[in-house]
Amino acid sequence: MSILAVGTVAFDRIETPFGKRDRALGGSAMYITMASRFKCNDTRLVAVVGNDFPLEFVEDMRSRGIDLAGLEIRKDELTFAWGGRYHYDLNNRDTIYTDLNVLSSFDPVIPLAYKDSKVVCLGNLDPTIQLKVLNQVEKPSIIICDTMNYWIENTPEQLMALLPRVDCLVVNDSEARELSEEANLVTAARKIKNMGPKIVVVKKGEHGALLFADDTIFSVPAYPLEDIQDPTGAGDAFMGGFAGYLSGCAEINQDALKSALVYGSATASFTVEHFGPEGLYDLTTPEIEKRIGAFRQLTSIPV
Amino acid sequence: MSILAVGTVAFDRIETPFGKRDRALGGSAMYITMASRFKCNDTRLVAVVGNDFPLEFVEDMRSRGIDLAGLEIRKDELTFAWGGRYHYDLNNRDTIYTDLNVLSSFDPVIPLAYKDSKVVCLGNLDPTIQLKVLNQVEKPSIIICDTMNYWIENTPEQLMALLPRVDCLVVNDSEARELSEEANLVTAARKIKNMGPKIVVVKKGEHGALLFADDTIFSVPAYPLEDIQDPTGAGDAFMGGFAGYLSGCAEINQDALKSALVYGSATASFTVEHFGPEGLYDLTTPEIEKRIGAFRQLTSIPV
Numbered sequence: 001m002s003i004l005a006v007g008t009v010a011f012d013r014i015e016t017p018f019g020k021r022d023r024a025l026g027g028s029a030m031y032i033t034m035a036s037r038f039k040c041n042d043t044r045l046v047a048v049v050g051n052d053f054p055l056e057f058v059e060d061m062r063s064r065g066i067d068l069a070g071l072e073i074r075k076d077e078l079t080f081a082w083g084g085r086y087h088y089d090l091n092n093r094d095t096i097y098t099d100l101n102v103l104s105s106f107d108p109v110i111p112l113a114y115k116d117s118k119v120v121c122l123g124n125l126d127p128t129i130q131l132k133v134l135n136q137v138e139k140p141s142i143i144i145c146d147t148m149n150y151w152i153e154n155t156p157e158q159l160m161a162l163l164p165r166v167d168c169l170v171v172n173d174s175e176a177r178e179l180s181e182e183a184n185l186v187t188a189a190r191k192i193k194n195m196g197p198k199i200v201v202v203k204k205g206e207h208g209a210l211l212f213a214d215d216t217i218f219s220v221p222a223y224p225l226e227d228i229q230d231p232t233g234a235g236d237a238f239m240g241g242f243a244g245y246l247s248g249c250a251e252i253n254q255d256a257l258k259s260a261l262v263y264g265s266a267t268a269s270f271t272v273e274h275f276g277p278e279g280l281y282d283l284t285t286p287e288i289e290k291r292i293g294a295f296r297q298l299t300s301i302p303v
Numbered sequence: 304m305s306i307l308a309v310g311t312v313a314f315d316r317i318e319t320p321f322g323k324r325d326r327a328l329g330g331s332a333m334y335i336t337m338a339s340r341f342k343c344n345d346t347r348l349v350a351v352v353g354n355d356f357p358l359e360f361v362e363d364m365r366s367r368g369i370d371l372a373g374l375e376i377r378k379d380e381l382t383f384a385w386g387g388r389y390h391y392d393l394n395n396r397d398t399i400y401t402d403l404n405v406l407s408s409f410d411p412v413i414p415l416a417y418k419d420s421k422v423v424c425l426g427n428l429d430p431t432i433q434l435k436v437l438n439q440v441e442k443p444s445i446i447i448c449d450t451m452n453y454w455i456e457n458t459p460e461q462l463m464a465l466l467p468r469v470d471c472l473v474v475n476d477s478e479a480r481e482l483s484e485e486a487n488l489v490t491a492a493r494k495i496k497n498m499g500p501k502i503v504v505v506k507k508g509e510h511g512a513l514l515f516a517d518d519t520i521f522s523v524p525a526y527p528l529e530d531i532q533d534p535t536g537a538g539d540a541f542m543g544g545f546a547g548y549l550s551g552c553a554e555i556n557q558d559a560l561k562s563a564l565v566y567g568s569a570t571a572s573f574t575v576e577h578f579g580p581e582g583l584y585d586l587t588t589p590e591i592e593k594r595i596g597a598f599r600q601l602t603s604i605p606v
Contacts, residue, residue, distance in 0.1 A: 089486040183392040185509075186529045206488075207510035210527070219601050221522035224513070226489045255605040262604050292604075298522050299602045301565050301595075302558040 001141065001247040002042040004114050005032040005240070006133045007123020008103060009047040009057075009071065012276060013083030016090065016230045024276040025057045026082065028123030028146065031233040033066045034280045035240025035267045036121075038288055040247040044114045046070035046133070050078040050102045060281070070111050077102040090231055091205060110136040119247045121239060122166075124148050127158040134165050142252055144168045144243055145197070146235070152179050164196035170239050172203045185210065186217070199257065201242070203235055211261045218258045221298060223269035223291065230275045234268045237280065241267030241288075266291040304444065304550040305345040307417050308335040308543070309436045310426020311406060312350040312360075312374065315579060316386030319393065319533045327579040328360045329385065331426030331449065334536040336369045337583045338543025338570045339424075341591055343550040347417045349373035349436070353381040353405045363584070373414050380405040393534055394508060413439040422550045424542060425469075427451050430461040437468050445555055447471045447546055448500070449538070455482050467499035473542050475506045488513065489520070502560065504545070506538055514564045521561045524601060526572035526594060533578045537571045540583065544570030544591075569594040 005028075012026030029047040037043050044067045051073060062068055080103040083096035106129060115138050122130040122145040130145060145166040151159050152175065159179075163169065169192060173185060179195075180188035189200040189212035200212040208221040242264030249256040266288050270279040308331075315329030332350040340346050347370045354376060365371055383406040386399035409432060418441050425433040425448040433448060448469040454462050455478065462482075466472065472495060476488060482498075483491035492503040492515035503515040511524040545567030552559040569591050573582040 184529055184531065186527045190529075204510065207507065208522075208524070210524075217527050217601060219511075219524035219527070220604075221511070221513075221524070224489045224520050224522070226487055226493075228487065259605050296604050298520060299604065301523075301599050301602065302562050 001040070001118035002044060002116070003033070003036050003040050003119045003121060003243055003247050004044045004046065004110070004117030004137065004140075005029045005036070005121040005123060005243075006046040006108050006110075006130075007032060007121075007125060007236075008080055009045070009049050009053070011079050011081040012232060013081070013096065014230055014232050014276060015085040015096075016275075017086065017088050018229050019275060021275050023081075025060060026233065026276060027080065028236045030061065031236030031271070031277060031280075032121050032123055032240035032243065033061070034064065034277050035237040035271070036244030036247070037065050038241070038267070038283070038285050039244035039263070041065060043067060043244075044070060044117060046108050046110060046114065048072040048074060048102050048106045048108075049080075051075050053079045064281070070108075070114055072109075074102050084232065086231065090228055108133055118142075119243050120144065121243045122146065123236065123239075127151050127155055127162040131158070131162045131165065134162075142167045142246060144170060144239065146170050146239060147175065147179075149175055149178055160195065163192075166197045168199035168201060169197040170201040170203065170235075170242070172205065172235065176200070176202045186212075201261065203238060205231070205234075209238070209261055209265060211257055213254055213257050216254055218261060220261050220265050220295065222265065223295065223298070225269060225273060228272045231272050232276060234271050237271040238264040238268040240264070262292055262295050263288070266295060304343070304421035305347060305419070306336070306339050306343050306422040306424060306546050306550050307347045307349065307413070307420030307440065307443075308332045308339070308424040308426060308546075309349040309411050309413075309433075310335060310424075310428060310539075311383055312348070312352050312356070314382050314384040315535060316384070316399065317533055317535050317579060318388040318399075319578075320389065320391050321532050322578060324578050326384075328363060329536065329579060330383065331539045333364065334539030334574070334580060334583075335424050335426055335543035335546065336364070337367065337580050338540040338574070339547030339550070340368050341544070341570070341586070341588050342547035342566065343422075344368060346370060346547075347373060347420060349411050349413060349417065351375040351377060351405050351409050351411075352383075354378050356382045367584070373411075373417055375412075377405050387535070389534065393531055411436055421445075422546050423447065424546050425449065426539065426542075430454050430458055430465040434461070434465045434468065437465075445470045445549060447473060447542065449473050449542060450478065450482075452478055452481055463498065466495075469500045471502035471504060472500040473504040473506065473538075473545070475508065475538065479503070479505045489515075504564065506541060508534070508537075512541070512564055512568060514560055516557055516560050519557055521564060523564050523568050523598070525568065526598065527601070528572060528576060531575045534575050535579060537574050540574040541567040541571040543567070565595055565598050566591070569598060
């Protein structure tokens with residue numbers, strides 16, 4: 001089945017205790033598509049960049065099978081650029097700058113050929129923009145949506161108008177707590193389900209992720225790695241792997257969602273072992289499958 | 304097999320957003336024995352209390368099969384008392400007071416009948432005291448030890464002298480990081496294993512626990528509960544359930560350790576649903592087994 005990812009394509013400046021990158025390829029739509037391609041051969045990207053965006057980056061994505069017909073390139077404008085610095089423990093980061101540039105007037109137009117997309121991924125964007133995307137697609141099997149504290153605090157009404165249209169909200173634990181005004185994550189997920197999404201995924205960084213679907217809760221740890229270079233994009237890569245797995249399922253039932261959660265976690269684990277999207281460039285399906293085997297060993301309770 | 308737990312028996316004053324208790328039964332040795340009894344019918348306690356300690360509390364323990372021959376009752380002294388207040392999210396607490404009282408001169412004497420104990424649990428105490436206990440026991444199958452930031456910071460040499468004698472160190476994530484001076488928990492556990500213990504268990508509160516044994520890592524989530532009343536004693540109850548499970552194993556191999564981790568987590572989950580040790584009082588083995596089934600559902604990756 002096809003995946004549509006709408007979000008950002010960006011220049012990232014990344015500083016971690018283990019190195020730095022300037023003007024690296026970044027952005028939610030890039031990470032989502034780059035991570036979803038292992039289970040999906042029809043991955044479609046909608047985003048906007050400026051005319052400073054290098055052809056080399058376009059080729060980095062196109063050569064990996066990502067359909068870029070929806071990548072708008074604006075003349076006389078600059079690409080969205082973000083810079084962040086991670087603390088020693090990698091769990092916290094400071095934003096150095098956010099230059100919206102071309103993103104400030106992003107008004108995504110979904111190409112005709114994308115309207116039938118079966119899995120729709122809404123990367124973190126203004127909920128008004130996310131809703132506009134949903135108004136342009138026809139009967140997707142599942143709509144998966146990210147958001148962040150900025151929209152929860154500044155555009156709560158728009159977010160509340162969006163959520164009933166969303167099947168699966170993917171947020172981190174602090175966002176889940178802020179959105180629901182609940183410290184307890186089980187209660188938080190229940191409250192968020194009452195806002196619309198019937199599936200809630202809570203990402204907990206180094207502590208893994210939780211899936212809440214119907215009355216079922218499923219937990220997957222983060223893969224324990226000694227050598228973590230850069231957490232940038234891990235959440236989006238998780239969403240891409242999750243969406244990619246679901247795009248290959250005949251039916252999106254609880255087993256499919258659980259397996260998708262593991263697939264997303266495995267894909268994200270390769271991301272953090274390298275800087276930016278570098279860990280995804282040459283990644284192969286057998287490597288992901290092998291890591292999923294390691295997840296089974298990590299979590300299987302003896303009989 | 305038999306379990307020996309050496310630690311504290313205390314009066315706890317507990318304040319959480321959901322209620323409070325004053326002069327509740329508390330202490331590491333109490334929680335460990337109270338939680339280990341479901342898998343062990345020979346649970347031995349060594350601790351000291353003052354003459355203010357109520358007979359009712361003695362009976363609370365004795366009636367649940369805990370061997371109290373090692374409970375020293377000192378005349379003209381007061382029982383160790385601790386008071387703590389939990390924040391709204393229950394992950395952080397402030398200590399209101401710590402009255403060492405009788406604990407300040409605690410010098411545990413292991414009764415002759417306890418020296419053959421097969422599983423030895425050293426609750427959080429001065430490492431010098433913990434070492435003295437080990438010098439009084441004969442060939443236990445496994446020595447399980449807790450410690451805390453206070454001893455890591457103030458008695459590092461004594462702790463380093465103890466650790467080579469310990470088989471399994473059970474600490475929380477911040478203690479593991481402080482002891483190893485490493486942010487990454489996988490690296491931290493490897494470094495701690497180099498200090499002596501061949502098994503390291505890292506407790507992560509609401510995020511579960513990790514087991515590091517040989518080259519194997521095993522992860523268990525915390526049981527997702529909506530109604531958490533009081534986290535006091537959860538770590539000690541975890542250790543008790545963990546030790547209790549191991550006491551019933553013919554061989555302490557990796558499968559036994561993994562199952563013990565789940566058993567400890569299940570036992571701890573009942574503790575936090577009530578105040579103090581109240582959740583352990585009437586708990587039954589079938590209830591624990593049922594929750595272990597729920598843990599399997601929570602973590603089983605579909606085939």
